Amino acid sequence: MSVDIVLTGTEIRARFLDYFASKGHLKVPSSSLVPRNDPTVLLTTAGMQQMIPYFLGRETPPAIRLTSAQKCFRTTDIDIVGNQRTLTFFEMLGNFSVGDYFKREAITFAWEFLTQVVKLPADRLHPTVHPEDNEAPQYWHEIAGFPDEAIVRLEDNWWGPPGASGPCGPDSEIYYDRGVELGCGRPDCQPGCDCERFLEIWNLVFMQYYQDLDGTRTPLPRTNIDTGMGLERLAMVLQNKESVFDTDIFRTIIDYFADLANTHYGKDAKTDTSLRVIADHARSLVFLAADGVLPSNEGRGYIFRRILRRAVRHGKLLGLDKPFLSLAADTVIKQMGDHYTELHTQRNRIVEVLSMEEIKFGQTLNTGLTLLNEQLDQLKQQNHTVIPGEDVFKLYDTHGFPVELTEEIAAEHGFTIDTSGFEQSMQRQQERSRSASTFVQASDDRALTDILQRVGPTEFLGYQGVTGSGKIVGLVVNSEEVDSISAPQSALVILDATPFYAESGGQIGDRGDLTGPMGNFQVQDTRRPLKGLIVHYGSILEGHLRVGDTVQAEVIGLRREDTMRNHSATHLxxxxxxxxxxxxxxxxxxxxxxxxxxxxxxxxxxxxxxxxxxxxxxxxxxxxxxxxxxxxxxxxxxxxxxxxxxxxxxxxxxxxxxxxxxxxxxxxxxxxxxxxxxxxxxxxxxxxxxxxxxxxxxxxxxxxxxxxxxRRSALVETLSAKLQTQPDNLEARTEQLLQELAASRRQVAQYQREAALQQAGSIAEHAQNVEGVAVVASSVNAPDDKVLREMGDMVRSKLGKPGVVVLAGVFDERIAIQVSVDATLTKRGLHAGKIAAAVGQRLGGKGGGRPESAQGGGKNKAELGAALDLVGPLVKQNLK
CATH class of the missing domain: 3.30.980.10 (Threonyl-trna Synthetase; Chain A, domain 2)
Incomplete structure (x- = not known):
């Protein structure tokens, strides 16, 4: 039986929200892809994330019944994006109950929407439940008429929190039967099977528990409902498509890229995969940029960068060599901007971010291709056919070159990559990153924790001024609590109340003095190592202080005032x-x-x-x-x-x-x-x-x-005096002197060039004859690399016959080598790049280049003569 109604993605979203609004649900806008005050996840992965504070009772919801179309982002299956239904960015349709209705109503709403509002055939729908949930099967029987044997029980029907802890509970999933022809043919094929027959379209989560970090579950203060249905999957079913990419949600974007690449969707499997990947990733990047995510090498920024680079790689497979993603932004914005209005308001930002990052990655690709081709040449010379894993990782980690592209180019040249070695290098790098990011508690924490538990948080008096009175409630020396300190000991002092501001929010800690009846303590820094505890770091200058003493605390006022000016200025x-x-x-x-x-x-x-x-x-x-x-x-x-x-x-x-x-x-x-x-x-x-x-x-x-x-005014006066002009005329005077200096430099450079070129005639006259080839290998006086190259060309032109010219110029601490080979001699086996490499190596450096022209150099001046002596034998050895 086919579906009776065809709706666009926009119409499906509207019908869903309107239906639940008719059932007393408040429509709430999608939250940002960047979760608000939620450190457990980098990006919003489910429609219920913005509801968590309501489910936990930490915030009051705007209504106890809510519905939304939520932007979601997941990268767990990024490597298979491009198949029938795997996406990075998707829309989650959801309805939520905060302590209001529970299982019966949730199942009733879902069944009514699917069978009466969008009119899916009831005989194609199949519910699943958790094996320990005895209520949900009963409701499915009463509401939809499912016999017990038709309700599949799956262990996977349990919804956990997106992070390590949070609200959770059993769920009931609704599957759509796409037809026996897509099945695996096994007699036990049913919802939950890995084949393509049964497609999960809606998940009804019955929030009953809170899961702690250790996995312990405790009942929530009130039961809640969280449901999620992928808009793209529902559109795939309602529009009778084999893939989410065949729906109207994606086809506009896919067709845009197909036209751009002068191809068409459905041409072949490889092209289709690249078009699907680009369409998904283009949507993802537009929404990420709209929500303020910028490309970087960590966190959300790394996800952005990875998505963009993957899209660009597939663009290159389609022949899209110029930046294209920013051009597609308007296609996405036009299609989805009416509901997600931030796409319109952030349009310029979206285009700018995509354009800049794509151009930057284009440069990265060019650099990586050059390095990879050089590496392949070296491996060919060594008769190797496998690129070492460490080299593949270096291209990936240092230059951002995608592993898949390395593998593809390697295959075109008859090479493979050492996948195992790459993964080992990746693992080592991850271990280093984990080690670097592991938080190691300071040795003082144990003593400070004891003090905080004993006396409670410190009262901050600093908003009222820079002085105050406080009682010493703790002293720490060498990570141990002590009863007293005396000069000249360094120590940590904790007061019950203090005007000293502890470093926080970018503002550094205060400095000053704590003066007691028998001693004076100089505060060199103030910090808050534990939440609520203000600690004074410093040393006692004279006398002694004891726990229980009352001290007069005084912050350096002028320093605090300067700090406050800068802090208020950051807000402005x-x-x-x-x-x-x-x-x-x-x-x-x-x-x-x-x-x-x-x-x-x-x-x-x-x-x-x-x-x-x-x-x-x-x-x-x-x-x-x-x-x-x-x-x-x-x-x-x-x-x-x-x-x-x-x-x-x-x-x-x-x-x-x-x-x-x-x-x-x-x-x-x-x-x-x-x-x-x-x-x-x-x-x-x-x-x-x-x-x-x-x-x-x-x-x-x-x-x-x-x-x-x-200081700037004094500098202007000093420069004006030295340049013999008035401050107002300083710019004009400076410009005049710069022009005079440039003219003098040009004149000196011309003299140097003429002198250097005069050498060329003399050098050419002393050329060696090697097997009928004129060979010059000489050290010359040249002011720079440019003149050195000109001298090489000049010497070769004066030889009167095909020749090889190798000139060396000494510049400060380095030696530069310029090699020229007549074009007719390259056909006889001579190669300027190989000569430059041999000479450069003898100088402790390197060299290389094209057959007719190459450069090299090194720093070992003592070997210059011996290096030039190599040229004649090299010509003789390689000349055919």
Whole structure:
């Protein structure tokens, strides 16, 4: 029996959401592919991830019945993307109950939607349940009429959390029977079989438990429902297609790429696979870029880069040698932008990121191809037919060259790759990475943990000022708790309350003094090694201090003020960048210290001098406006609702501190000025790149900015005096001198060139005759490599017959070799590259090049004469 109705992907999504809205569910928008405050996963992998805080009772949901079409991303099966239904990016249709309905209603809704709304034939639908779930089979019998023997029990019907811990429970999956002709033919073929007959389309998860890191499960405060149905799979069934890529969701994108590659879908299996891979990956990249993911070598950025490189590789297989992914962005945006409106608002960012990264990878491919071809040449000379695994890994790890492409090119040249060796190299690198990333607790942690458990968190007094009184509740020396310290011991001091700010959020820790009745402790740094515990690091300068003593704590006020100026300025800088470049700008790190500020942020391009000038002007306008700096404590959700900016990747408590100044509002626990006017002055001194898509600004404020301007002014005065001009005329005077210097250099270079070329005639007259070939091998005086090459050509032209010219020039610590061979002699077996290699090797270096022209060199000046003596015998030996 065929399906009675054909719907487009857009219509299916709308019917799903409208159906559940009619059943009292609130439509909620898809959350970002970057999970909010969830460190357990890099990307959103399921529709229920944004619901987890509701299921756990940590947040109040906007309604107890919810429905959504959620953007999802999974890379576990990336290597087989391109088959009938495996995707990286997909849409998950879901309905959710937060402590409201449970199994009976979930099954009722699912059955009604499938059989009455989209009208799938009931006899093609088959439910499965967990073996220990006795309720779900009963409901399937009562609601849909399934006899017990028709309900398949599978151990896999258990849904675990996307990370190591979280809500979980048994589930019931609904399979669609695609037809016996697609089956394996076994009599026990049923839902859950590995063959193509039964396709899972919907999973109804009955959230009953919370799973801890150790696997322990405890009942949730209330039962919940989480369901997920892949839009693409449902479209495949409803449109009677053999593959998700044959549906309208993908065909527009596939046809676009097919036209671009001057081919068509369905031409052959290899072409179809590449078209499917590119179509999937293009969607993935567009959505990743829209949600702020930028290419890098780790985390989400690495996933982005890997997806893009895989797409480009398949593009090359189709003959797409020029960048093409950014061109396809508008096709994806046009198809999906009406529902996912962020695609329209972020269109320019998407195109820019895809274009820049694809161009960069194109350069990587060219570099990798050159290196691979050189390696293949060397292996051929050694009569080897296998590329060592370590070399394959180096191409992959150092140059980003895909292993699959290495393998393909190797096969074209009759080579294979050492797969086992590559995997061993990969494993070693992963082990090194794990070792480098393993968190090793400091030896002080045990003692500090005991203190924290005993006395509780430290009260921070620093928002009110730089002085305060506190009682010593702990002393640590050499990782052990002690009762007292005396001069000149170094120690860790813990107070019950302190005005010292502990390093956090990019702001460095305070310095100052703790003065007690019998001693003085100098605080050299303040940190928070354990959540809630502020620790003073330093040494006692005189006397002694004991646990229980009350001390007067005093932060170095001037240092704190300078730090506060820089911290408040980072907030203004963040806002100014977002105003200038767009809301896709996100803070990715900062350093706030007394002397300067450093701010890292996402941006696909460098800022121009004009951009930086606008940023500086805007910030200084806000400083002159003297906006008050206001702080308040709010619930996290309320703070985010009012527009407070949360830092990427930061984990926040339920209550957060909101800092506002003018139009800037951020979540921040640091210390700040009372008003923006106290910043005084802001100056950007540098803007650089620190990673792909990540830029860094360094800036000065207040006293440091004033000192910077004084130094620059003094420098201008000094240069003006030396150049005998007024400061206002300094630029013109400098340009005049540069032109004069350039003219003088050109004149000197011409004299040097003429002198060098005069040598050419003399050198040519002393050429050796080797088997009828004129051979010159000489050391010459040349000012640079360019003139050395010209001398080689000049000498060869003056020989009067076919010849070989090898000239050596000594430049500082290196020797450069230039080899020229007449074209007629290359046909007789002479090769300039091989001569350069032999001479370079004798000099302790290397050489190589084309048959007619090559270069080489080394640093062993003592061997120069012997190296040149090799030329005559080499010519004689190789001449045919």
């Amino acid at each position: 800088l963040h806002k100014a960048l977002r105003d200038l470049l767009g809301t896709q700008v996100e803070q990715r790190g900062s350093l706030v210290e007394p002397e300067r500020l450093r701010f890292d942020f996402t941006s696909p391009r460098a800022l121009t001098p004009s951009d930086l000038a606008q940023v500086d002007e805007q910030i200084n306008r806000w400083i002159r406006a003297d906006f008050p700096v206001n702080t308040k404590i709010l619930p996290l959700q309320e703070a985010l609702t009012i527009g407070a900016m949360a830092l990427f990747g930061e984990k926040y408590e339920d209550l957060v501190r909101v800092v506002s100044m003018g139009s800037s509002t951020e979540l921040c626990g640091g210390t700040h000025c009372v008003s923006t006017g106290q910043i005084g002055l802001y100056i950007t001194i540098q803007e650089t790149s620190i990673a792909a898509g990540i830029r860094r600004i360094e800036a000065l404020t207040g006293r440091a900015a004033e000192a910077y301007l004084r």
